Amino acid sequence: MIVEVVHTSAPNGLAGRHGGFTVVAATRGVSEALVDAIAAGSAYTFAAPGATPPTVWSLRRLRTGAGAWNVLTRIVECGLDHTGRRNRIAHHVAVDEVSRRHAGPEAWIRSHPFRSAWTTAPRELDPPGIPGGSEDGRFDGDATLGDRRWIEAISRRLDMLRNSCVTVVLPPGVAAASVAAAILAERGGGPAWSTAFSTRWERNAAGDGVDLRLLSEEDPTWPREAIRPGPLTIDLRDRPTCPQPAPAAAGPARVAAAASTDPPTSGAPRATSPPRSVASEAEPATIAAEAPGIVEYVDRRHGARIALLTFLAAAAAGVALAAGLEFSGILGSDS
């Protein structure tokens, strides 16, 4: 099943809903609770007056009692509402597990007619058509990022750092939606649908899974100071060349190689400190095991404690791997 929901500020909402920010269109026959759950991801941060209003794309997971959904969303500013204030329109396409097989999210991004305004009365919508397969699912990354290998490298990084959020800062003039489509096409099928992403800065609660954040240089709404070099950040603003990935290796050697060379984005020109994940003399107590999750330590003063915890974490990771589970964790000082 595929459900469309359109949410904007309007005098009246669909099916007796009140005015204000409200649902003005939804696929026929869908429960109000599901429509509301889908529409909950409609918030938008307006740019300062005069600045270019950002177009926000996101793909998020939504679990309901009736099953798991993946919700692809596009939000744009759309003039003034009936009260004379700035308005935005959020158009959501929610796809259930069955319908995921017919087309990947990149096909929806490229082909679906997402709305940029709603000027008519609220109404129910017919189920949308599945996007056609006119393309082979691949994307010309060279045209977007200047180096096709970045798409593969970002996809690899997502595999490596599951349960973390990878932030990619895009070069000027690059449409985040195009890069998102390229990365999703690279991942293909189920993994693509499972890759929750957003093109805006969201301070998500821990555990609220956004796997990939794509930030445009032109978007004025995200805090520049929050971008820090490290394995979770790929800064492409200066269009760096993507280095060759490290050869595959097993066990700890592979971990070290992956952390230091694949992809070595912390070496991007804007980076000012070494990657946090690399065990080095310069940063002796910042240690990470990156496969398949990440264990990150923050205390560089208590070497013995770190060594013990490293051992315990490695053992736990080993047990988890043997059991086929994912393992991830962070050592803080919170109780």
Next chain:
Amino acid sequence: MTETATIRLLDSVRCPHCWVRFAPVDLRFIAESPALLGDPRLGEGEPLRFAPSRFDGSGAAIDPEGGKCRRTACPRCHSEFPRVGMELPSLPISIVGAPGAGKSAMLASMAWSARRDAPRLGASFSDSEPRFNRSLHLDEHALFGGGGTLPDKTETGGDRHYRISIVDGREETLPRPLVFTWHRRSEGRLVVLYDNAGEHYLPGADGHAVAATRHLAHCRTAILVLDPLQDRRFLDAIRSDSPQVESARRRTAAAARQDLVVAEFATRFRERRGIAANATMDTPIMVVLAKADLWAGDLLDDDLRREPFRPETAGRTELDDGRIEAISQESAELVRRFMPETAAVLERLSTRTFHVPHSALGASPDSIGDAVRPRWAALPMLQAIRLAEGSEA
């Protein structure tokens, strides 16, 4: 009071985000070292919250990377806790109203004017920790920064007005409070305001707005914003032909049913406080009749261009209580006349309702340009504090 005066901490405080009560000694500190970005409850964009074990001579906690930390956080939801809240009793105030009623504009002009007018009353009203009030500052800038534009509509989600935290293992959307300090004579209060989207108060919206409107259970007073321009009966009594009134006339059929919003507010107010459905409370309710520049000339005897202060002597003044009371009675009578169902709900809800006409802009948004002159703008804040302090006594 000298520089060396001892800081007296309260025995217990309440988090203005998640409402847990705890002792100040249990506060977490917010790491300042750049390496400590990422918190298990707030996500990777927020610095780590930690229980301190080391302090420097000035009382700053030292984080695990050696950073000196002064910002504090709630031990439960990890949201930042205003330090001054350890010393001053808090006075939470909820702001309620239908979508488009003018809550954000009222709040911006109220805070702007209260900062200015409080010293005339021998008091001070200030942003104790301005970073808490960033969204309000944006709205104030829109109104008073020269453009005279209306604040953006308040979203029902997102970063600007809400914070997502993992509380007791569940993800919750918590409203970001606006924090001020109020001082008069030797008394001080931490005034905490909540500006939700009007959509959160619509009937049926309680499901996803439970955490976002939980402040209704704890507020000392509520400011209920009514928009006369959203009510056909009120509009019919207004002779103004300003573009805003004409526009309101064209779309009253589409306006939110304010009586239902008030009924929903009353229901939640009672439910959250565990009060019987037919009980009447003594919690003060400030009823603000917004956009008064467009209707007060037709419907009130007094001239709101004259602010509600007595003439100044020696740089000091007082609120003109007699005049304020008279206008409150007159405004209450208007609500009874044009919105009787709303008046009935309010009279059943609280024995202490107080009505105030208010104009955030001083003129229709189409005509103000850069000449924003709010009318009676600070009064809801000053009166709410006074009523809440009175109910404490």
